[in-house]
Every structure is written in structure tokens, then in C-alpha cells.
Amino acid sequence: QGQTIKCRAAVAWEAGKPLSLEEVEVAPPKAKEVRIKILYSGVCHTDAYTLSGSDPEGVFPSILGHEGGGIVESIGDGVTDVAVGDHVIPLYTAECRKCKFCLSGKTNLCQSVRATQGRGLMPDETTRFTCKGKTIYHYMGCSTFSEYTVVADVSVVRVDPKPSLQKLCLLGCGVTTGFGAATKTAKITEGSSVAIFGMGCIGLSVAQGATYNKAGRIIAIDTNPGKEKLAREFGCTDFINPKDYDKPIQEVLVNLTDGGLDYTFDCTGNVHVMRAALEACHKGWGESTIIGVAAAGQEISTRPFQLVTGRVWRGSAFGGVKGKTDMPGLVQDYVDGKLKVDQFVTHTFTLNQINEAFEAMHGGSCIRAVLTV
Numbered sequence: 001q002g003q004t005i006k007c008r009a010a011v012a013w014e015a016g017k018p019l020s021l022e023e024v025e026v027a028p029p030k031a032k033e034v035r036i037k038i039l040y041s042g043v044c045h046t047d048a049y050t051l052s053g054s055d056p057e058g059v060f061p062s063i064l065g066h067e068g069g070g071i072v073e074s075i076g077d078g079v080t081d082v083a084v085g086d087h088v089i090p091l092y093t094a095e096c097r098k099c100k101f102c103l104s105g106k107t108n109l110c111q112s113v114r115a116t117q118g119r120g121l122m123p124d125e126t127t128r129f130t131c132k133g134k135t136i137y138h139y140m141g142c143s144t145f146s147e148y149t150v151v152a153d154v155s156v157v158r159v160d161p162k163p164s165l166q167k168l169c170l171l172g173c174g175v176t177t178g179f180g181a182a183t184k185t186a187k188i189t190e191g192s193s194v195a196i197f198g199m200g201c202i203g204l205s206v207a208q209g210a211t212y213n214k215a216g217r218i219i220a221i222d223t224n225p226g227k228e229k230l231a232r233e234f235g236c237t238d239f240i241n242p243k244d245y246d247k248p249i250q251e252v253l254v255n256l257t258d259g260g261l262d263y264t265f266d267c268t269g270n271v272h273v274m275r276a277a278l279e280a281c282h283k284g285w286g287e288s289t290i291i292g293v294a295a296a297g298q299e300i301s302t303r304p305f306q307l308v309t310g311r312v313w314r315g316s317a318f319g320g321v322k323g324k325t326d327m328p329g330l331v332q333d334y335v336d337g338k339l340k341v342d343q344f345v346t347h348t349f350t351l352n353q354i355n356e357a358f359e360a361m362h363g364g365s366c367i368r369a370v371l372t373v
């Protein structure tokens with residue numbers, strides 16, 4: 001059996017407090033588990049959301065981070081999908097290929113480790129992290145803000161070792177979530193019209209997916225005019241700032257597009273924006289996809305007549321992407337120059353600077369801050 005590793009990690013001791021750099025102990029992987037040396041990790045709004053205390057599933061103390069890239073350090077018994085030395089991306093949406101969800105062919109939401117993952121535990125109901133004698137919980141099955149982490153074997157995918165993990169790590173959440181929502185969830189069709197609300201990492205990735213699927217018109221919507229340049233770089237043909245209009249944005253869009261859009265996407269997590277996105281859809285066929293995660297307790301509303309008259313409201317997590325099955329194709333697209341990833345990395349920090357990275361994320365110029373772990 002392997003040894004416990006002592007290493008540095010950013011520990012979230014309690015909600016609403018800055019992260020604290022600590023020496024932690026990382027136990028060896030048990031059966032069907034993988035210990036990973038994390039090299040890079042993106043910082044995502046979901047990490048900040050959980051740290052804020054608003055996430056009902058947030059467990060403390062824990063090691064946050066779910067958008068990472070690393071190298072397999074050791075494996076437990078029965079692990080067959082990855083080997084020591086493989087480059088890997090942890091998956092907050094697992095893929096076991098055995099559960100009802102995986103076998104359905106209808107969803108990427110594998111439930112094999114869902115219950116324990118949501119409680120910050122490994123599948124055997126224990127954790128692999130301790131610090132100062134205290135149990136430290138896992139986060140989203142990943143915990144990438146640590147030099148070493150342990151994940152379930154269903155929660156990791158091997159990737160091509162050639163591209164830098166500093167970029168590839170973004171496939172662990174942001175890039176994949178938006179790109180998949182456009183290409184797999186909505187399945188945008190050639191020549192169609194698209195509106196995307198929110199031009200962060202997710203919205204830009206939706207734009208990229210819409211471009212990939214050869215959409216005709218792609219309208220970016222953001223209240224920050226500074227996002228226009230990047231939006232156009234990712235394929236948007238129009239940029240609209242709702243603050244420039246007196247009318248509700250859905251009305252503006254319906255007028256602008258001869259009755260509404262074929263596809264809209266909420267990438268904000270704001271329930272009022274979600275309503276606008278649905279109502280901006282074309283009567284009879286427009287489809288709106290919710291990607292943003294709303295704060296706990298929030299509810300969406302619209303007049304049911306919107307749906308009666310043919311608009312469709314749906315959503316997806318991790319872009320509807322199955323981590324083990326689909327990730328290699330996304331990596332190949334990146335290698336072939338068909339999927340932009342590098343351009344998302346606007347800020348870089350070390351793990352020591354993690355609290356600065358969280359601050360940078362909230363600035364208007366930041367798409368993704370990536371930590372060198």
C-alpha cells in the first residue's frame with residue numbers, strides 16, 4: 001500500500017472566510033480510487049459560491065476546486081481506466097457506464113457516486129484529507145486546490161499528454177459546460193439564430209459551440225461593454241447591452257430577430273435573465289437552455305402560454321458531456337485547433353495567491369484565473 005503524502009492545499013475552514021494555505025495529509029487511494037498530483041486548477045464561480053456559504057451542499061472544512069489537471073501518482077486496487085503517470089482531468093460529473101443514468105443514453109448525470117460526493121465524502125463514506133488532526137472534506141468529487149487529491153476512478157479521465165494541462169484543465173468545467181450546452185444539449189443547427197446571456201467563460205464557450213455548429217446569427221448579451229471584443233473573437237455576430245434599451249431585453253430581441261431566436265442560453269444564474277432568455281425564443285420552436293446555477297431557493301417563472309405556444313425550457317450540467325466518453329474528442333478538437341481553450345486563461349496565479357485569484361475572478365476583465373498548483 002502507498003504512503004500518506006504531506007503537501008500544501010488551500011483549506012476552506014469555514015464559510016465566508018478566505019482560504020487558508022495549510023500542510024495537509026493525503027491518504028493513499030483505496031480500491032477504485034486514484035491519487036493525482038494536481039498541476040493546475042482553474043477557479044470557477046461555483047467555488048466562490050460554495051465558499052460564500054450559500055451552497056446548501058457546502059461542507060466545511062473542505063478543499064475546494066473542481067477544474068483541474070494533473071498526473072496520476074498512484075492507484076488503488078481494481079483501477080483499470082488510468083495508470084500511474086497518465087495526464088488526467090478530474091470529473092465532477094462522474095461516468096461509471098453501469099448505473100441507470102449512464103445506461104439510459106439520455107443524460108450525462110451519472111449517479112454512481114452522487115450521494116457521497118454531495119456530502120464531501122469518498123464512496124466508502126470517509127475522506128482522504130486531514131489537517132491539524134481534523135477531517136477535511138472533499139468537494140464535487142475533485143478538490144483540486146491541493147498539490148495532491150484522491151478521486152473515485154469513475155471521476156477521472158485520461159487525456160492526451162501533449163497539450164499543457166495549464167490550458168486543458170479548463171475542460172474540467174467552464175469550456176466544456178458551455179460548448180457542450182450548445183453542441184450536445186441544444187444541438188444548435190446550421191444557420192440558426194442564437195442569443196447568449198452572460199459573456200463569462202461559460203457564455204463564450206456557448207458562442208464557440210454555436211460557431212462550431214455553424215449557427216447563423218449569434219447575439220451576445222452582457223451589461224459589461226468590455227466583453228464585446230472577446231465575444232466577437234468567439235464568433236458572436238452582434239453584441240447587445242440591455243442597459244442601452246428602455247424596453248425589456250426579450251422585447252428588443254424579438255423585434256430584432258423577426259419574432260425571436262431559435263436558441264437562447266442563460267449563463268448568468270439570474271432567474272430574471274432566465275425568464276428573458278425563454279421569452280426571447282421564437283414562438284413554435286425556440287429553445288432556451290439554462291446553464292447558470294441560481295442561488296439556493298430561487299425560482300423561475302413565466303406565463304405557461306410561452307410553453308403552450310411551443311417554446312422549450314431546458315437545462316444542462318457539464319454541457320451534457322459524459323466525461324470518459326466525450327472528453328478525448330474535446331481534447332482532440334483542441335489539438336486540431338477546432339476548440340479554443342488558451343484564450344480563456346486571462347489571469348494566472350500560484351496556489352499561494354489563491355485568494356487573489358478569487359478576487360480577480362470577480363473583476364470584469366477576467367475570464368478564467370488558472371492556478372499553478
Ligand code: DAO
Nearest residue numbers: 044046109110114173293317
Ligand atoms: O445531481 O446528478 C447530479 C449532478 C449535479 C451536478 C450539477 C452541477 C451543477 C453545475 C455546477 C457548475 C459547476 C460550474
Ligand code: ZN
Nearest residue numbers: 096099102110
Ligand atoms: Zn453512471
